[in-house]
Amino acid sequence: MKRYPAYEFPEYVDWAPDAAVQADFAARITANPDRAARIAALDTARLLDLYWGLVMARLHDVQLKRWVKQGVISKAWLGSGEEAATVGPCAALQAGDVVSPMIRNASALIERGVDLQVCFSGYLGTTDNLTGGRDLHIGDLAKGVIPPISHVxxxxxxxxxxxxxxKQTGQPNVALTWTGDGSTATGAVHEGLRVAAALQVPFICVIQDNQVALGTHGQTHFKGDFLAYGAAYGCAVAEFDGNHVLDAYAATAWAAERCRAGEGPVILVGRTFRMGGHATHDEREARALFDDATYARWGRRDPVGMYETWLVQAMGVEPSALQAIEAEADAAIDGAARAALARRDSHAPDPATVLDGVYGP
Ligand SMILES: Cc1ncc(C[n+]2csc(CCOP(=O)(O)OP(=O)(O)O)c2C)c(N)n1
Ligand SMILES: [Mg+2]
Structure with missing residues (x-):
């Protein structure tokens, strides 16, 4: 896809496929027979849907970065480099399932079909979304997207x-959320996992291990092993490559099937890397936290570039077909961002409503 030097991370600007990285990407597809079968069952239309999802996620972040540079918003929390850890799991879900995307999983709203203009309205604080402009953690209950809580x-x-x-109503659906590696430090994550396993509910918890929590290196804040959580809580656990949309999809499809069969919750550990800062304000500090080789290594593993290359080289997809999808995605993002911005003044919240929905003694 087109790269955006003014907005994207340096490793992505001149991104080119790396033969060894692509060989690893292909090997991962066949490494696990269950996942291989699920991936093999995807037809071309579904494979291209995944590409559309990745491109939409990347362009969504490019648009946010553009707004930051233009002074429209003060900062943005990007999921760039981690798109596959959101798009893959969403693609494995069904109508009626629910998700709650953390802010770095904003593209889950797009995957669930939330109006794109609404997706951008959270950052602009207009009344166009569920929070009425109060919070940028947005959702859409009709689409099965529960807004996340700011407290990680x-x-x-x-x-x-x-x-x-x-489970109690016998509805054959699953509920999924993402939690960062750092957020697993909270008591709430422990309580949630423990009760989910004890009650054997159809819950998928994706631990999105991007190796960092705000400005703290993953190795500093956690000395354990997330894969040990399965034994600790008494539920299934599996790892997936968080930069590999097909692996993320297949792992989640496996987990969802278990959940629907009444086999209890699943913890999925997605290994990925945050290419930028915690948000756009601390990108320089983030560059100091990890060495250049780490950025270079993960940069070569761009989730969009790797998948795009695989589609062309391994599946024989015509580049022109991918370009058409990208053009469509670009027009959709651009149109939605413009429409959302046009409503910023006309749909600002009424100050008189500031205490609506606020409860307290
Ligand atoms: C309970 C709580 N403590 C602190 C914060 C401030 N905070 C927001 S995101 C974040 C880091 C989270 O790291 P991680 O869970 O690894 O997610 P990532 O940002 O890497 O995706 C912190 C400390 C918060 N929002 N809530
Ligand atoms: Mg993290």
Missing amino acids: GDIVPVIAGCALAF
């Missing part, structure tokens, strides 16, 4: 509760 980790017991509701 707190959404885990909430989504475990959604899964409990599915």
